[in-house]
Every structure is written in C-alpha cells, then in structure tokens.
Amino acid sequence: MTERPSWRHARAIAAAAGASAVLPPELIALDRAVGRRIAADLVTPIDLPHFASAAMDGWLVVGDGPWELVTIELPAPGQARAIVTGAHVPAPTDPGVQLAVLRSESGVVEAGVLRSTVADEPRPGHHIRLPATEAERGELLIAAGTRLNPAHVALAAATGTDALAVQAAPTVALVFTGDEVIESGLPTAGRVRDSFGVQFPALIGMLGGRVVGASRVPDHHDETVAALRDARADVIVTTGGTGGSSADHVRAALLALGARLLVDGVAMRPGGPTRIAELPDGRLVVALPGNPLAAMVAAITLVEPLIAGLAGREPIPPRVMRGPAVEGRAGSTVLAPYSEVDGRAVVATWRGAAMLRGLAGATGILVVPPEGVREGEGAESLPVPWLVAPHSAVEN
Known part of the structure; x- marks a missing residue:
C-alpha cells in the first residue's frame, strides 16, 4: 500500500474530485430558496419601489390647506382624499404643485374640510415613498x-x-455497515447503538448535500458491493468497514466495482482509514471509519470540500486559533475538537476515536500538525457545521 497522503493533501484531493464533476445550477421557486x-x-x-406610494394612513393633500375632501384619484390644489399605507400616489400634472400625505393622527375633518392639527405638517413630499429610493x-x-x-x-x-x-445541492446516498449495530434500545455487551443514522442526514445537509437514500448492510462482501452498486446519488458516503480485518469489506467492494481509489487512507488521527474513490460511472464515494468521532471529523473536514467542489464553490477556509500546547503525532495530523473561550482554543478532554462528548460541546476542530502546537502558537481550525451551518437549509 502506498504512503497515505497528509490530511491537507487529502482535503485538496476531495475538493478537486468534486470540482472536476461540478453540477449545473438548479432553478427553484422562491419559497424553497x-x-x-x-x-x-x-x-x-x-x-424599487417602482411607483410612488403613501408611507402612512391619512390623506393625500395637494398644495396648502385647509383642504376640501374629494374622492378623485388626483385632487386639485386645495383638495385632499383619503389614502392608506402603500397606496399609489399619482404624479401631479403640474410639476410646481406639491403633494404630501397628512397622517390620520395629525388631521381633523369638519364639514367636509380637512385641517392639520400639527403646525409643521405636512411638509411637501411628507410621508410619500418615491420610486427608486431603495x-x-x-x-x-x-x-x-x-x-x-x-x-x-x-x-x-x-x-x-x-x-x-x-448552486446545486449534490445528492448523497448513505450506506451504513456493521453487524454489531442496533437502532433502538439499550445495547448489550458486544452491541452498539447506531450513532450515524440518527444524525448523518442532518449533518450532510449542513455540509451542503441532500440525502436521497440510506441503507444498512451487514459485514458481508457481496451485500456491500450491491449497496454501493445500487446507490443512486452524486456521492455515496459509507460508515464502517474501512479497516483491514475480515469484517471490513468496503475497500474490496470498491475495487470489485472497478473504482479508482483517489485517497486510500489519510495520515490523520482520528479517521485514518478514510477513503475517497470514484466509481466507473463518475459517482464519488467517501468511505468513513466506523468509530463515531473518527467518522464525523472526517466528514466535516473531507466530505465538505468534495460537496463544495460539486456545487461549484470553495471549501470552508480554515482559520487560525491560538491556545494551549497540544502534542502532535509523528507522521499524522491530529484533529482535535475544541471550544473557544476568550478567543483561545480549549481542546476537549474526550477526543478518542469513539467518543462524541468532546465534539458535542465543541465550537471547532483544531488541526494539529505532526510536530504539535506550542503554547500560544496558532494552529488551523475548522468550525463545526451546526454552529455556522454555511450550506444548510437544503430541502431534504
């Protein structure tokens, strides 16, 4: 097996894979936009506005008052008519004649004659929204x-x-693997609760994709091949089955389908067994590990740039965070959930590959290079999508 690419290189490969197959824009109704x-x-x-209108309920008055009340569309000088907010104000035929709106609370009508009860109202043009003011x-x-x-x-x-x-919302099909996974209730020894099916559709939406299908397959080669073959979407995201044991079939299934492995593992922790592949028909596959934190940080940092490329936009750019010293890992990038406190990163205590508690309270993921980060030194970071949701609200 060839040397695993760095996290940064794998991220660039994911973005390029999406950009090479960028999807055309979609025309959608305003209520879904x-x-x-x-x-x-x-x-x-x-x-905008495209016509003059009243900004207040009251009377459209022409010239100086008092004004005789009339019902015609354009009163003559010395006349007025009732008007409501938003109603059309016609242009005067004589440009020297001034129109205004006298507010309801600033006028009184007696014997068919309107008088202003406020000394400086109305001024010429008062309470009239003119065209093109916005x-x-x-x-x-x-x-x-x-x-x-x-x-x-x-x-x-x-x-x-x-x-x-x-911009297009790439379609995503989810394929969950694992004989040990249960979908409800308390797990017994040797069993684990499903932590992907309950949240991955929403997570993918936050990353800019649109989930159009989900399936579960046991740890069996033929069924894994069938699930990948039959998934109809721009992107297939799998969880589990990426290791090298007899129960891990995703890599072999991809090869059986003639896939081209773009990323065959990444030099990062957690999430090292992540793979990115292209099927012969152009569908892209991101195979995530089965450990919950490993899968989620890999999705946030590698699925997002792939989806961004397909949609024709740039991936979310990292930003620099400062914080305490964080130990690196030789030959690997460490992805560490952190919380931001007073502008500094506080790395989560719970950041093992199977732990979600640290990520649940995190504001971002710190990208720690192999040599580590010294006290007060800056390190790249990416936000967790549920706090910024830069591409979410895609219809599901």
Whole structure:
C-alpha cells in the first residue's frame, strides 16, 4: 500500500474530485430558496419601489390647506382624499404643485374640510415613498454565491422574480455497515447503538448535500458491493468497514466495482482509514471509519470540500486559533475538537476515536500538525457545521 497522503493533501484531493464533476445550477421557486447559494447576480429589472406610494394612513393633500375632501384619484390644489399605507400616489400634472400625505393622527375633518392639527405638517413630499429610493433598475441586489436568507428572498420577490438559479445541492446516498449495530434500545455487551443514522442526514445537509437514500448492510462482501452498486446519488458516503480485518469489506467492494481509489487512507488521527474513490460511472464515494468521532471529523473536514467542489464553490477556509500546547503525532495530523473561550482554543478532554462528548460541546476542530502546537502558537481550525451551518437549509 502506498504512503497515505497528509490530511491537507487529502482535503485538496476531495475538493478537486468534486470540482472536476461540478453540477449545473438548479432553478427553484422562491419559497424553497432560503439557505441556498444564489448562482448568478440578481439585478433588479425595475426601480424599487417602482411607483410612488403613501408611507402612512391619512390623506393625500395637494398644495396648502385647509383642504376640501374629494374622492378623485388626483385632487386639485386645495383638495385632499383619503389614502392608506402603500397606496399609489399619482404624479401631479403640474410639476410646481406639491403633494404630501397628512397622517390620520395629525388631521381633523369638519364639514367636509380637512385641517392639520400639527403646525409643521405636512411638509411637501411628507410621508410619500418615491420610486427608486431603495434601488434603481439595473442595480445589483444580491451577488452570486451569497447564501440566501429570508430577507434576500423577499427582496427578490419585490423585483418580480418567481424563481432563482442556485448552486446545486449534490445528492448523497448513505450506506451504513456493521453487524454489531442496533437502532433502538439499550445495547448489550458486544452491541452498539447506531450513532450515524440518527444524525448523518442532518449533518450532510449542513455540509451542503441532500440525502436521497440510506441503507444498512451487514459485514458481508457481496451485500456491500450491491449497496454501493445500487446507490443512486452524486456521492455515496459509507460508515464502517474501512479497516483491514475480515469484517471490513468496503475497500474490496470498491475495487470489485472497478473504482479508482483517489485517497486510500489519510495520515490523520482520528479517521485514518478514510477513503475517497470514484466509481466507473463518475459517482464519488467517501468511505468513513466506523468509530463515531473518527467518522464525523472526517466528514466535516473531507466530505465538505468534495460537496463544495460539486456545487461549484470553495471549501470552508480554515482559520487560525491560538491556545494551549497540544502534542502532535509523528507522521499524522491530529484533529482535535475544541471550544473557544476568550478567543483561545480549549481542546476537549474526550477526543478518542469513539467518543462524541468532546465534539458535542465543541465550537471547532483544531488541526494539529505532526510536530504539535506550542503554547500560544496558532494552529488551523475548522468550525463545526451546526454552529455556522454555511450550506444548510437544503430541502431534504
């Protein structure tokens, strides 16, 4: 077996594998667009607002008061009509005539005549929203690559847009392996509770993918081959079966299907047995270890750049965190869950390959090089996706 690539190299391979098969954007209705990344600039085809309107309930008044109440659309000078917030304010035929809106609470009507009860109201143009005060036609409103929030979607609707082109959400099929796994109740000796099926669909969504299927297979070669062969998705993510024992069949199953191993293990702890492969038909496979922490840190740090590449975006960039000294491991990158306290990393106590307690309370994953990190020295880190969820809210 060839030397395992470094974590950094494996991450670059994952990103490149996705980018080599980038998926086209999807056109989706506005009510499904929140949380997705817009694929092209949104330029408004109209002024915002596109017509003059009342900003208050009250009366549209023309010229100086008092004003005679009328019901016509455009009163003459010295006249007024009732108006509600958002109603159209017509342009005066004489540009020298001033229009305004007198608020309901600032006027009184007696014998069909409206008078202002406030000395300085209304001023010319008062409480009238003019066209193009928010944006002019042709102005950029949302830049390509922006993750859409509810206000973005509402803004798009205001421009008359019904659907938006968004970056693809790669489809993901999950294949869980393991004879020892039970799905409910208390595990007996030799059995373990399933820790993947209950959370991996949500985790994949946070990483930018969309889970379209999940299956469970026993530790058996033929059934593992069948599960990988039959999974219909852009990406197949497996858990377990990546070791070298007689119960581990994922690597052999990939080779039996003619897969090309892009990453055949990674020089990292935990998660070293992680593999990335490409099937002959172009589907990508990320085979994660069976230990819970190992699988999750591998997914967060290696599945995310692969999905990002498929979607046509850059992976989440690491940032530098400072903290206490952390011992390295010769020849391997150590991935350590940590909590951020006063701008410094506090590495979790519980970070064994099978432990989830440290990750559950973590704000990020510290990337510790083989030589370790000295006290106060900076180290790269990646956020846990449930705190930032940069690509989540993808419809499932």
